[in-house]
Amino acid sequence: MESLKQLYRIGVGPSSSHTMGPKFAAEDFLAKYPHASRFRVALYESLAATGKGHLTDSAIFSVLGEERTELLWQAEISMPEHPNSVLFEAFDKEGEILGKQVYFSVGGGAIHTRESLQSSEKHIYPKTNLTSIMNECAHQGSSYFEYVLEHEGTEILDYLQTIWDTMVKSIKRGLSTQGVLPGSIKLRRQAWSYFQRTKTASSKLQHTGILTAYALAVSEENAGGGTVVTAPTCGACGIVPATLMFMKDSYELDDSDIVSALATAGLFGNIIKHNASISGAEVGCQGEVGSACAMAAAAACQLLGGSVRQIEYAAEMGLEHHLGLTCDPVDGLVQIPCIERNAYATTRALTCAEMAILSDGSHHISFDDVTEVMMQTGKDLCGSYRETSTGGLAKLVSLRLHNKQ
Ligand code: SF4
Numbered sequence: 001m002e003s004l005k006q007l008y009r010i011g012v013g014p015s016s017s018h019t020m021g022p023k024f025a026a027e028d029f030l031a032k033y034p035h036a037s038r039f040r041v042a043l044y045e046s047l048a049a050t051g052k053g054h055l056t057d058s059a060i061f062s063v064l065g066e067e068r069t070e071l072l073w074q075a076e077i078s079m080p081e082h083p084n085s086v087l088f089e090a091f092d093k094e095g096e097i098l099g100k101q102v103y104f105s106v107g108g109g110a111i112h113t114r115e116s117l118q119s120s121e122k123h124i125y126p127k128t129n130l131t132s133i134m135n136e137c138a139h140q141g142s143s144y145f146e147y148v149l150e151h152e153g154t155e156i157l158d159y160l161q162t163i164w165d166t167m168v169k170s171i172k173r174g175l176s177t178q179g180v181l182p183g184s185i186k187l188r189r190q191a192w193s194y195f196q197r198t199k200t201a202s203s204k205l206q207h208t209g210i211l212t213a214y215a216l217a218v219s220e221e222n223a224g225g226g227t228v229v230t231a232p233t234c235g236a237c238g239i240v241p242a243t244l245m246f247m248k249d250s251y252e253l254d255d256s257d258i259v260s261a262l263a264t265a266g267l268f269g270n271i272i273k274h275n276a277s278i279s280g281a282e283v284g285c286q287g288e289v290g291s292a293c294a295m296a297a298a299a300a301c302q303l304l305g306g307s308v309r310q311i312e313y314a315a316e317m318g319l320e321h322h323l324g325l326t327c328d329p330v331d332g333l334v335q336i337p338c339i340e341r342n343a344y345a346t347t348r349a350l351t352c353a354e355m356a357i358l359s360d361g362s363h364h365i366s367f368d369d370v371t372e373v374m375m376q377t378g379k380d381l382c383g384s385y386r387e388t389s390t391g392g393l394a395k396l397v398s399l400r401l402h403n404k405q
Contacts, residue, residue: 001123001124001125001127001128001270001271001274002122002123002124002125002270002274003122003124003152003156004148004152004156004159004160004263004266004267004270005156005159006108006110006122007108007230007232007266007269007270007273008159008160008163008229008230008231008232008262008266009108009109009110009229009230010162010163010166010227010228010229011023011109011227011228011230011234012225012226012227012228013221013222013223013224013225013226013228013234013237013334014054014055014222014223014224014225014234014235014333014334015054015055015056015233015234015235015334016107016108016109016230016233016234016235017046017047017084017105017106017107017108017109017233017279017280017281017387018046018047018050018051018054018055018056018059018084018105018387019054019055019056019058019059019234020059020109020230020234021084021103021105021106021107021109021110021111022043022047022051022056022059022060022086022103022105023059023060023062023063024109024111025086025088025103025105025111026041026059026060026063026064026088027063028101028103028111029064029088029090029101029103030063030064032090032099032101033090033098033099035092036090036091036092036098037068037091037092037093038068038069038070038090038091038093038095039064039068039069039070039088039089039090039091040069040070040072040088040089040091041060041064041069041070041071041072041086041087041088041089042072042074042077042086042087042089043056043071043072043073043074043086044074044075044077044078044079044083044084044085044086044087045075045077045078045079045083045084045085045281045388046075046083046084046281046386046387046388047083047084047085047086047105047281048073048074048075048077049075049332049387049388049389049390050329050332050387050388050389051073051332052073052332053183053329053331053332053333053334053389054332054333054334055225057071075388079102079104081104081114081117082104082105082106082112082279082281082282083279083281083282083386083387084104084105084106084107084279084281084282085102085103085104085105086102086103086105087100087101087102088100088101088102088103101113102114104117106277106279106282107232107233107273107277107278107279107280107281107282107287107288108230108232108233108273108278108279109230109233109234124151124152125151125270126151128271128274128275129271129275129368130268130271130312130315130366130367130368130371131366131367131368133147133267133271134308134309134312137308138308138309143260143264143302143308144263144264144267144298144302144308144311145260145261145263145264145302147267148263148264148266148267149263152263156263157259160259160262160263160266161255161259163229163262164244164255164258164259164262166227166228166229167218167228167229167231167240167241167244167245168241168245169227170217170218170221170222170226170227170228170229170237170241171214171217171218171241171242171245172217173217173221173226174189174191174216174217174218174219174220174221174226175191175192175195175213175214175217176192177189177191177192177220177221177224178192178193181220181223181224181333181335182223182224182225183223183331183333183335184331184333184401185330185331185333185335185336185401187223187335187336187339189216189220189224190216190220190339191213191214191216191217191220194209194212194213194216195209195210195213195217197209198210198213207246208347210246210249211242211243211246211343211346211347211350212242212343212344212346212347214238214241214242214245214246214346215238215239215241215242215342215343215345215346216238216339216340216342216343217238217242218237218238218241218242218342219237219238219334219338219339219342219343220339222234222235222237222238222334223333223334223335223338223339229241231265231269231292231295232269232272232273232278232288232291232292232295233278233279233280233288233291233292234334235280235285235288235289235329235334235338236285236288236289236291236292236338236342236345237292237342238339238342238343238346239289239292239293239295239296239342239345239346239349240262240265240292240295240296240299242296242342242343242346243296243297243299243300243346243349243350244258244261244262244296244299244300244303246346246350247261247299247300247303251303253303257303258303260302261299261300261302261303262299264298264299264302264311265295265296265298265299266295267298268294268295268298268315268367269291269292269294269295271367271368271371272287272291272294272319272371272374273291275368275371275372275375276371276372276374276375276378277375277378278291279387280327280386280387281327281386281387281388282378282386283374283375283377283378283379283381283386284324284325284326284327284377284378284381284385284386284387285322285325285326285327285328285341286319286322286323286324286325286374286377286378287374287378288327289322289325289338289341289342289345290318290319290322290323290325290345290374291319292342292345292349293318293319293321293322293345293346293348293349293352294315294316294318294319294349294367295315295318296318296345296346296349296350296353297314297315297317297318297348297349297350297352297353297356298311298312298314298315298318298353299353300314300349300350300352300353300354301313301314301315301352301353301356301357303353304353304354304357305357306353306356306357306361307361309361309362310356310357310359310361311356312361312366312367313356313359313361313363314352314353314355314356314357315352315367316363316365316366316367316369316370317352317355317356318348318349318352319367319370319371319374320365320370321348321352322345323370323373323374323377324377324381326381326385326386326391326392327385327386327387328384328385328389328391328392328393328394328395329387329389329394330389330393330394330397330398330401331389331394331397331398331401332389332394336393336397337393
């Protein structure tokens with residue numbers, strides 16, 4: 001299992017797998033062929049199916065240059081390793097090929113070549129399932145945060161502080177920005193008005209309003225191409241920051257408390273990433289919003305004083321109750337259902353944490369069980385529900401949208 005630095009990444013939206021990943025791949029390829037005169041880039045399967053709405057073309061052009069890059073959209077071609085695959089080719093001025101490379105954008109902004117997919121070089125955690133980590137922590141009387149520190153070293157603290165600072169900035173920017181998001185839907189940003197309305201609302205409504213306004217703020221920033229943190233992806237980037245900010249406000253917590261909760265959330269996200277998938281193209285939205293909900297639930301439960309068993313229970317519920325959630329972004333944009341879904345999952349994350357803290361921590365289904373089932377469910381999902389924008393809301397609403405024009 002890799003470092004949390006590979007899970008939490010800072011970058012621009014709207015999509016970690018379709019925007020950040022291809023941009024990182026283009027940067028890597030350009031570094032290999034800096035003197036190439038021309039490039040050809042073929043996007044396959046999900047990258048081609050939703051790449052336009054997810055701004056994959058702009059991300060690649062921003063690195064290689066639009067004038068010297070030919071882009072091919074080949075949704076009908078797939079590679080066995082991953083549905084988000086892309087072939088880069090470099091040519092000299094005579095048109096002779098200098099080299100080529102296939103990359104896989106595996107979710108959360110991470111990219112792999114065929115070789116690095118097999119390599120275990122970057123793996124720093126010896127244990128890769130939550131039950132064994134939980135048992136070790138329980139045996140030693142330590143916390144998940146201390147387990148992370150033991151394997152990452154104390155330098156992870158500065159990294160997580162930077163991650164938290166970036167999350168706070170994205171909430172603030174999102175709360176103070178109004179207007180219509182880019183793209184065909186003409187969706188109006190809601191975070192500012194939600195937040196304003198909480199000021200005169202009853203205390204119960206205020207809680208829901210503030211929590212959801214924070215999540216909307218970050219997800220709207222993402223949809224607008226703003227800077228966000230993959231937690232664990234761009235599409236699901238509102239849930240962890242909103243939950244942490246709400247907990248910080250509600251319980252007057254310090255940044256050090258939040259950093260330790262981010263470490264725990266990251267550990268749970270890392271287990272899902274390693275043993276299953278956080279890629280909507282591979283397993284549907286259960287892998288994105290479901291994973292983020294589990295991470296946020298774990299973090300919130302820790303901040304409520306939960307034991308390792310209660311924290312595991314909170315995360316398990318967060319993922320279990322998103323099993324089967326499909327990915328069907330309307331018109332390939334990370335807006336509907338994504339933005340509202342982040343807000344709703346944030347309320348669920350908090351509920352999971354509160355239920356777990358009220359329990360004695362005992363439960364029948366483990367976090368590892370539900371992670372395994374999530375992966376299997378993702379494999380069983382028909383392709384139109386795995387970030388291809390060809391099923392569900394994407395099919396119905398995109399058709400309506402284009403028939404009107
Ligand atoms: S539906 Fe979920 S997985 Fe699909 S793009 Fe939106 S947030 Fe990502």
